[in-house]
Structures are given as C-alpha cells and as structure tokens.
Amino acid sequence: MPFDFSVFRVLVFFFIMCILSTSAGDTLPELSPQKYFSTLQPGKASLAYFCHADFPSTSVVLEQLNEAVRPLQDYGISVAKVNCAKEEEASKYCGKEKDLIKAYLFRGNILLREFPSDTLFDVNAIVAHVLFALLFNEVKYVTTQEDIQNIENTVKGKANIIFAYVRAIGTPEHRAVMEAAFVYGTVYQFVLTTETGVLESIGSENIEHAHLYFFHCKLVSDLTQQCRRTLMGQPLTTLNIHVFVKTMKAPLLTEVAEDPQQVSTVHLQLGLPLVFIVSQKATYEADRRTAEWVAWHLLGKAGVLLLLRDSLEVNIPQHTNVVFKRAEKDMPVEFLVLPDVDSIISHVENNMHMEEIPDDEDSDMEDPDMDIQDDEVAETVYRDRKRQLPLELTMELTEETFNPTVMASDSVVLFYAGWQAVSLAFLQSYIDVADKLKGTSAALFTRINCADWSDVCTKQNVTEFPAVKMYKKGENPVSYTGMLGTEGLLRFIQLNRISCPVIITSIQEAEEYLNGELYEGLMTYSTLSVLGLFSPTMTTAKEDFTEAGNYLKGGVLTGIYSEEDVWILANKYAVTLPALLLARHKDDKIESIPLAGTHTQDIVQIITDASREAFPEITVENLPNYFRLQKPLLILFSDGSINPQYRKAMLTLVEQKRLDSFTPCWLNLKNTPVGRGILQAYFGLLPPLPLLALVNLHSSGQVFAFPSDRSITEQNLALWLKKLEAGLENPITILSAQEWKPPLPAYDFLSMMDAATAQHSTGKAPGCMKETDTQESDKEQHEDKLAVRKEPVETLRIKHWNRNNWFKETEKSLRPHKEL
C-alpha cells in the first residue's frame, strides 16, 4: 500500500484531536435537561438529543448517535442525550410525544440548528450535518452556475476554491468534504453543490459519482480569465481529499540538482510518484515549459521536478530524459527515454497502481542498462577519440628505438596502453606539457605504447599504466609519482633539470639560492628551497641528506653546502650544524631546523611537512597533501580571492596555536569550481559567500558552518571553535559514510548457464550431483549478495530472441563471422 504512511499520519492527527478535546468518554452521556444546560460552555459546540428514555422507537437513532460521539468529539463537539421523561418542568426542547424525535445543535447555549431525527440516519449523516451547520460560513452551498461563477470572481487572485459535488447531503462523500472543510476551510473557499446542473456546467459528464475540483484562482489576476481546474481522480474520502489538497499546495514544479534517488518531496510522503524531467543547460527554457505542462497534467497524480543534469553530481544514463521515482520505499529510480510528453503522462498513469497490476516484464525492461558506460574517464576518452592530438610533439618509441633514444639524450618517457582510458586521458596532459616546453627544454618527450611493446615496458619494470620515467645519462631513471596532469608533470620535469640536492659552492651562491635568484626560473614550481648545511666532515649526515634530496627530486628544490666557511651561514641563521634552512619564497621567510642525528626518512618528513602552508588555498591538486594530516578541515569558501582581513584573522589564530587540531585552508571557487558542488552537498543550495565551514572528514563526517551573520574575526572564530569543541554547535550536515558499492549489477552468467542446463538435462546422474549440491547451498548466500539479475528461463529466452533479432537487423553488415 502506497498510502500506508499517510494513513498513519491521519490516524495520528485524529488521535491528537481526541486528546485535545475534553473527552467525556465513548458512551453517550445521559443527562437531565437542567444538568445538560449547565454543562454548556461558551463557544463550544454541542449536539443534544432530547427524548423520553424508555421510548423504544428511538433506539436505532440512539445507536447511530452513540457511534457519532467519538468522531464528533474529535472535532470538539460534545454529544449528549437529554432525558425529558421524568422532568416535571420539561425543557422547551422536549417536545410533545409525537415530536420527540429531535436533535439540537448548540454553540454555547445558543441554538444553532434543529435536526429532524430522520436526517440523522447514520454516523456519516450526523457528522456531515453537524459540520455543515458549524461551517456554514466556510462552505458555500450553491445551486446554480451563476452562484459558482460569482464566488470564483470574488476570490480570483486571492484564494483557491475547492468545489465538491455530492449527490445528497449526509452521504459519506458529504461527510468527507465537510471534514476536509473543517481542516482547510480557512485556507480555501469551499463550495458545495448537490445540483447536477452545476456540475455539468463545470464540464463533468459523469454525474453518478461525487466530484471534487480544485480551482486555481489565486494565480488568476485578470477577472476575465477562468480559473484553471484540477479534478480529483480518486473517490471522495477524507484521506483522498487530504492527499489531493496537500498536492495542490505543493509547488507545481521544483528544480533539483541532486541524485533523484535522494530527492524527497511531499508527494512521496503522500504515496505519489515523482517525475523528473531531465534538463540541460542548453535547453533549459524549453525543458521548463515542458515540465510545467506535464506538471499541470499530473497535478494530484505525481510530483514533477526539473532535474538539472549539468549540475548533477550523480551519473544518470546518457539518453535519459525522464526519471521516474515510485513512492514505494527502496524502489530504484527508473531512467526512461520517452518520445513525447504524452508518454510521460501515460507512463505515470499506468504505473499509479503498481501493486494491483504487477507488471514484471515492464519493470524489467526499465532496469538501468548495464551496457551504458558509467565510468567518466572511459566515457570522456571514448567521446574524444576522434579528435586529432598533436602527437607529433612526442616521439613514439619502439623496441628498436627505445634503448638508443633514452641512452642518447635526456628523455621523458610515457608508458601507456593504447586501449586504456586512464592512459589516454593522461596522454592529453602529457602532450600539453610537451607543447608548453616546446623548444625550451633539453629533455626529449617520448612515449611508448605498451600494448604494442609489452616486453620493453616489462623490462623497464612498468606493469601499471600510465607511468612516466625520466632518463638521464649516467643516472638511474626517475619515476614520476605525482598527479597525472599538466601542472605536476611540468613541475617534475623542470625541477629535474637540476640535480637534487644541488651542490652549492660559495656563500654568495648559497644566499642567491635561498633568495631564489639562483634558480629564478624554477621558483614557480617549488615554493620551498631547502638548503642543507654541513661541515665538510659530516659524511653520514651529508649522505642521509643527499638521499633525502634524491627522494624528493622533482617535488622540492634541495641544495647542499658543506664548504669550510659554512659556519658563516650557521652563525647568520643561528643554527648548529648540521642544519636545514628552509626558504619560503612566498613569505620571504627563512626557517632553520637543526638536523643532528636525523635519518633520511625523517629528513624527508621534515621537508614534506615544511612544504605545507599554514593557511593554504586548497585545490584539487594539493588536497591530498593536507588530507594526510587526518585533521578536520577548516575551509573558508570564497568566490574569488580571499579578503585579507580574513586571512589575517586565520593566520593570527594559527600563530596562537589555536588551530593546531585543524587544517585551516581556503577555497577559491574561481580556481576550483568543484567547490560549488561541495557547498551544494553541505547546504543544498549555494549559500552566500564567503563562508567558513568545518569539515570533520576523518572521524564523524560532521560539517559545521560558521554563522554567516557574524563577521569572520579572530574573536568570533575563537568563540565558535570553543563552542564546537564543547559540542554546543549542531552540524549542518553529516557526510555520508556509505561504502562505494557496484554502481550496477553484472550479468549473472552462472544462473543463465544453470537455466540452460536445467532445460537440456533431464535428471542427470543424481549421485554425481550431490557433491556440487552441497557446495551450492553455502554459496547461495553469497550469490544473493551479488547483485545479480535473476530471470526466469522463459523471459530470458524471449529477451534473447528479441535482442538477436534486433541485432541481426541493425548489424548484419558488420558481422563478418556469419558471411565467412
């Protein structure tokens, strides 16, 4: 049942109502007239039935009245039976004997309505009549087309109308309308009729049944314009009206840019499906118009959303133009390719009652197609396959030319596989670098396709692709271990032009090295220059440092100075030898670190740590370096460069060691547009910038946002962090801890094979099967876990047949096997 949840909610609402009303119990209290009038409270409605207690003919009515006690109490209306019989001075409501079948509705002690007992034939009638009387102002009863036209005109631009036709007053439908009016009477103008003529004027032909329309008059500004009408398709019950009205209230069209699987609107909660119209930037306007058209047609049947594909993080199959999400929980969304808008409508209407008409065949066909590429690298490389790359910038090597080439000149070699997407994606960056360094670099850019020259690659110890190695005469080749992109590779090649560590020969040179003059051209590639200071006798320390320099080759600039006059530098920078000098060119700062007894690995660590900035701009490229620190990231999102004041505030806090347990950084959306995707994940919408967020990636996944009404100052920040630490702040979101599961199932060939053998063999040697049977049973569990498609044999065969047919027709000419 798709409505389960709603039913539950309505029950809850009734339940709460019961508690709110001063319930006098479930049974009809019997009171004397005197007593009854004394209990009436001002403003409270009460229904009283005056009768002679022992009069038998009233018992049926009393029974119904008894049943109505509870529902009426839910609406705050008390019910009582007033016994007239033994009273000498009987109330005026206790009529003569023949008139004694009468009920009266009071508000306070004012009589509102008198009901002949034949109108109160059952509970529905009682409730309907009572509410109708009470809601006299809210529910307009009309008898002619003019009446409704007038009402329409008066509310245009102000309110919407709920118009109901019921065949008679007191019917269950009437009761349902009245109950809805009780809830929504102040929000919508309710109009009721029992005249078929009025209904016909609305345009309905089937007058057998009750009808309920929603008139969208609030949108209408021009009086001559008619209000748009939506007919409620379901039978008139309280629940259906409730659902219907809720959907009318919901926005007609919502734009979303998130995973359809995650989207939830009021429709889903009401048990209605969602239809996502997939839109692209280029066709946005047209898509929106289409979506609106669809939304109007599906109003009350489904929720319609516009899915902005371009800003979507998740992948949806390429040709999908409509995504359909059923209200049932745990049902996967369906990605559809529909030819026109009418088929959207019919698809929704056909799938309204899924549980009634199980249509396995249909849902099977709508399974996400496993043959659609969902690997972004593979797909983009494939789409780019026809573009001509300027491959001539790099020299293609072969088995014959490989050794002569790398031995003859300094060369950079890209090892790749021509069929591998990642290789080909990187090949583009590689060629970019070759282009950038065209004519400047002494190194020769070469590449070798390991799909063709497998042996050469294996001999060079390359077993994974892509790989880059730099070959220099008389040196061991250096493997590139950085990011597979232009920037990192460029840095690697440039920094490899000098030996690492470079040997500095004079104090003068050392100073030039430290202030960046010596290798001016390389300063854009290394933010840090490291100089190791050693006295000439410190052989082991020098060796360790040299090894560290070698290790860091291509990443950081390292130099070594160990002349006799090294003490001059030691004095100048107030260090004892051996020591490291770290020159940060950005801040023009030189730091010194003593190095006594430090081994290669620790030196590497020290330099790596030092290469991190105190308040870096975080980028796609450098995040991993900071991510490794395993600390929560304190990110200042900025649209463009950062306000210097904020930087100052942060740096002050850093200096005060108050951010030691965090990694403070900032993100420039102009340089790193993917930051928008991050903000969207945190906030749903893009919040105003700048914005400071604390992202606890490594432990809880909690994300906290610095309140945007407070300015980013030292004090405010410190205060906020304190509150955070004290656990006084609430996270704005918690990052999903979901594992990365297979995006789609695989073909279950094993069961296809089983199905085929089951068909062929008729009870083959049962003795032999035993062994495998037992194996199968303990494997079964896992097989279930494998998200595999289980298909009955019959459908499988039919599908194959279809597929084959299709295949034959379309690809006949391409299949040489057959013609041979």
Next chain:
Amino acid sequence: MGLPAALWGPLGLLSSLALHAALGAHPHRDYCVLGAGPAGLQMAAFLHRAGRDYEVFERAPAPGSFFTRYPRHRKLISINKRYTGKTNAEFNLRHDWNSLLSPDPRLLFRHYSRAYFPDAGDMVRYLRDFADRLGLHVQYNTNIVHVTLEKDRQAWNGHYFILTNQKGQLYRCSVLLVASGLSVPNQVDFPGSEYAEGYETVSVDPEDFVGQNVLILGRGNSAFETAENILGVTNFIHMLSRSRVRLSWATHYVGDLRAINNGLLDTYQLKSLDGLLESDLRDLAIVKDAKGKFHITLKFFLEETNASQSADSIPLPQDNSDNFAMRVAYDRVIRCLGWNFDFSIFNQSLRLSSGGEFSKKYPLIRASYESKGSRGLFILGTASHSLDYRKSAGGFIHGFRYTVRAVHRLLEHRHHGLAWPHTAHPVSQLTDSIIRRVNEASGLYQMFGVLADVVLLKENATVFEYLEEFPMQMLAQLETLTGRTAKHGLFVINMEYGRNFSGPDKDVFFHDRSVGHTEDAWQSNFLHPVIYYYRHLPTEQEVRFRPAHWPLPRPTAIHHIVEDFLTDWTAPVGHILPLRRFLENCLDTDLRSFYAESCFLFALTRQKLPPFCQQGYLQMQGLASTESLRKHGVESGLLPDYATTGQVLEDGSQQPGDREPGGHLPATGHLIQSLDSSKQEL
C-alpha cells in the same frame, strides 16, 4: 616393488650395477633432462637462466633428432606466422607455433623459415642454434639406457635418480625431467600386420607408388600426409581406422587432421576412387597371395582354418558377401598409427606407468606434470600430453613451451624457495590487468583449459597479486605449489571455446554461430576469456568432482568476455565494461575510474572514497582532466558543470544553519498547526 623386484626385471643386472656404483663417486646433477628436443631444450633454457645445476642427455649427436627424420615428408604443420600486423612480441607468440621461449629475439622461428608450414630441416637448425646461443649444457651421443631410484633421506625427494648410459656411465640426479618424446612407433597386433610397412620406413618417393592400390592404416596427420604425397600417382588409396575422421577445424585440436593434409577427403567425397573406411584393425587380418598382393579378411576366419593352409584358400569376406568394400587386392599396406612413449628404460621402482585404456601411449602424470609414481620425476613435452590429449596444445611445441615454464616455476619454489613470480597491484588496476593479459598472453591462448592466470586477493580486496599461467587442475594445491597465500578469494582467468561448439561431428559453420551481444557472452563459441571467481580456494575434492565439462569446480560467479572476431578484447563497452561490472559485484565495490576533480569532491563530501580515488588521488596520483575531456564529461552527463551550478545567493537571507531540504516538511506538525488555526474559528 623396490629392489628385489627390480632384480628380476630384464635389466636387473644393470640396476644392480647402478647400486654398486652409487656408493662410489659419480657425477651428480640437481636436474637431469632426458632428450634435447624442443621440450628438453626449453627446460634447459629455464634452468640455465636460473643458474641451476643441470645436464641434458641426448642420444643423437645434435638436438632435435626426431626432426631429422620426421615428419617423413618434411613439412611441419605447425604454423610459422611471420606477420600479424602487431608488434607485441607476446601476442605474436600466439601465432608462432615453432619458437621456444627465450629472451633473445633472434631465437624466433620466423628468422629460420619464410614458409608458413616450414621444413623440418629448419627446425633442426633452429634447435641447434637455440642450444648453442644459450650455451645449454647438453651431453650428446649419450644414450640413457636405464633409469632407477636410489633411496637417500638427504635427497630433495627422498631418493636420487640413477641414470646409466650406453657405456655404463652412471649419473645421479635429484630431479629427473623426462623430455624424450614419443619414440616407439605404435603397432597394432593382428594377423598379417608384418606385411604393413611402417610410416617410419616407407618410401617417400611417389615414383614407388605409381599405379598401385594402397591401403593406409590410421587416420592421423601422418596417414594423411603420406596419402597426400602419393595421391596423384596411385590407382587409389583406401584409409582404414577405428574411428571417424576428426578434423582439427571442427575439434579445435591441432593434433587432429589439419586442412593442409586433407586432400584425400576431397577426392573421396568427389568419388575419385580414394576412400575412407572405419573398422577396428584388431578384427582384421592381412593375407598375402601368391602374387604378393594383399587381401583383407577377418581375423576369425583365420582362426577357423588351420595355419598350414595356403594363403589362397583362406576364406575372404567377399566369399559370402560379394560386395565387401575391401574386396580388391592391395599392392601396399602402410601403417601410420602414431607413436608411444618408451617405457622400457625406466626401472619398475620408478612406478612410471601408462595412463590406462584411453592414453596408453602416455605415462601417467599429475596436473603438475610430476609422475604419480615417483616424486621428482617430471614428464615434459609431447609425452606429457595425456593431461590435455585432444583438448589443448600440450603435446606440441606451442603448448608445452608454456607447461615446461610452469614446471620450472614449481621447481624454483620447491627446491629454491622462490615463490611463483607475481606482480602486486592496487585493486583499481584489476580490470586493466586482466584486460592486458587476455589480449596479449600467449600461454593462456595456446594452453587454454590447462594453464590459467590466477588473481589472488589480499585482505579487504584492496590489493591483489597476479600469477601467470598456473596449471589450473592444481588449483587446490596452489598455496603449496606457489608459495603464495589465497585466503581472501581469487579469480581464475581461462580461455575457452563454447562448450558444445567443438567436436568431430559438429558443424562449426552453423548459422548464428557468432555471439555479439555482451548479455549472451556465456554462449560464445570461439575461444574467449572466462573468469571464475572463488571466495575460497577450491579443495582437491571439489576439483576432482567438478561438474562434467567444467574445467574447474563451480565458482561463486563466472564471467565470459564475449568472443571477438579479431580476438581484440579492448572495446570499452563491449568488453571492458561488463568485466568491470563483474569484478565490482564479486568484490562488492566500485571500480570505476574518476578524475581528480571528482575525487576531490568525494573527499570533501563523503566519508568513504572509491578505490580509484583512494589508491590514486589520495596518494597524490590523481588523474587530471583536460578541457576537452571535461566538455565531453559535461555533455555525457557524467561530469557536472560546476561553472553553472546554482548562483550564489546575494541577499544572504538564508542562514546556513536553517537548511530546508527541498519541500521536505515535518508533515505531522504542520497538519496540527493548520488544525489548530481552524479550531480557533469554531
């Protein structure tokens, strides 16, 4: 068995001599190889390269003596494909059936012959060069006439192999590698079998057959090769054998009749007097008449008559049934019935026996090529073909060069502690590792169904080890044989023909034989990669009692990469994508590749990262996209266009704290609210 029994044997004297000599000092070798044919030299090459103590014993003065005489008509039927349009040396070995494995590219057979079906003399020349260039230790002119065991607890296998040569010289070996091939012509015993000339001696000069009626016994390649040579000059050729002709293009077995030799099939079916007949030779008899012509009769006719009767009075089938097919008299009968392994030199203590009724010609061995009778005795080359007879290529150079390598790897582990070679990779490389191998590996391709690659998953399946060309029937013993552990599941990569595709009576050209759709890959008929996934290493029991027609026990899951006309399995959607989905579902993870930008987003918006980001991006080896690729990504909908992602709100009216997830209202509360408001009206 053992000693006393051996003394009773025909070579008892020699073996007792051997025992005496064992006490003295005679040459010891860790590895002794019998035979300097292709298999022996191949093993020697591996031992040599590994720096092992070994010796090859060869009866002839040069390597490859078999090829100096056979095939009699000098044309090898193993193809020498010199051009494939590819430069990948490993791939090219798929179509080079003659070369042995060596790191020296000069030792490729294409440098020795230009012929597609080369001359046997070129093979002799090739093998000589192979032995010389690699400097292999071969003792020529050394005929090992006897082999026996000497128990010794110090020995690697608990015993030494004692070899005796024709001069009585003894050699003591820790491991014996028998690569002596099949050297004994197969003879079927029936009355008159002595009248048949053997393939090994029959004239190869067609002039000798002019105008003759020829009967050839046997229906293998040697029989057809002989027929092919004389087809044009004989009156007719009749071929007689027990079973129907097996065409290699129907059976996918290279040992069956190759198209190059099948001229007689053509003339038979076109009614040009030649013909094929099926009958069990053991029921027949050959009778020579006075004119020296041969008549075919039935064996039991002979048994009824007494031996003293003259040939002319022996009853013939045509006496009763006058249209008997072989009623004509033959001028010649030629026997072409193949070869058997020479068991004679092996002492009984070695317990080297033939493989039973169906493979009498071969010694009985395990799937590891080790004799079932003696530890440390391995059978290599053609003689090891019992394992894949009529299935794969283990009896031929292009097959056994790989099985020899597998044996060598087993030995390296068993005796030298070197685990089976492997490469370890992060799991994000799994799809590519498999794709690479199925596209170039020649061992998998030639020894389909016998040697398979194995992927061993390490803990949490984040890393895997890749082992090449392991004898798949030994899967249960993988850990002890390779020194690797397989505790966390494994993949086995095999190549297979469709299960019901091959067979002597199958029409392999039937309509719709090729499968194109990935969903139908399991029905592929031509050789294609099949990947088996096991959560646990199968046990010996499971391997032995595997379902019929399965090369391996039932796996947890199986994947077929759809057959490909070009045997190029690199199509992104047709081949790689379904394989990735299979691997993903086995490992329950996401094996897609992502650009650094996507990894960056995941790193900051999710607590977990997919393996590709984990093992690439976070290790500072992310994959950057380029402008052009990004554009395609946005177009395909796989990459979001962040530049246009919702505009930043200017008014700042929305607090970051009060996020309202699109239309998701706390419904119950809201209802009550509206109720409250209406209630007040009453």
